[in-house]
Amino acid sequence: MVSIEELDAVAVRARAAELAQLLLEAHASGMALGLAAPLTAAGAREAYLRTAERLEPGERILLAAIEGEDLVGAVQLDRTHAPNGRHRAELRRLVVRADRRGAGIGRALVQAAVDRARATG
Numbered sequence: 001m002v003s004i005e006e007l008d009a010v011a012v013r014a015r016a017a018e019l020a021q022l023l024l025e026a027h028a029s030g031m032a033l034g035l036a037a038p039l040t041a042a043g044a045r046e047a048y049l050r051t052a053e054r055l056e057p058g059e060r061i062l063l064a065a066i067e068g069e070d071l072v073g074a075v076q077l078d079r080t081h082a083p084n085g086r087h088r089a090e091l092r093r094l095v096v097r098a099d100r101r102g103a104g105i106g107r108a109l110v111q112a113a114v115d116r117a118r119a120t121g
Contacts, residue, residue: 002067002105004112007074012052012062018071019064020044022095029098051076058120063112065096065105072097075109077117089117 012019023044054060058079065073073096080088091113096105 002065002072002103002108004108005064005066006116007055007062007064009052009055011064012048012055015064015071016045016048016052017041019048019074022071022074022097023047023093025098026095031095061116063109063116065109067100070097072100073105073109075113077113079120087121 007015020041021044024039024041027039027044051060051062055062060076060078062074062076064071073094075094076092078090078092080090091110094106094109096109
């Protein structure tokens, strides 16, 4: 069973290698993630470490799909900072482990992000 959990900065740092692997798999599949090619394991890990530094409840969050002990997916929700757009947010880096794609994990992550966005206005 997959659970969706919000990761704080400490948890992102602890799972940075798993998160990086998700990015590498997604990048290899041709998904546009806003990261320049060639993407290395170190570069993918660094991208998540930078994200960890910028997490802020209600502003920028990272949700993870956890199955057992394994991180199998993630998505980031970033609230818009434009004064006339505080009611909007952007989904970023929706990634699901290659061997778990098609199992509804991406859908669960998006739904959790939508629910979280609604809860924060």
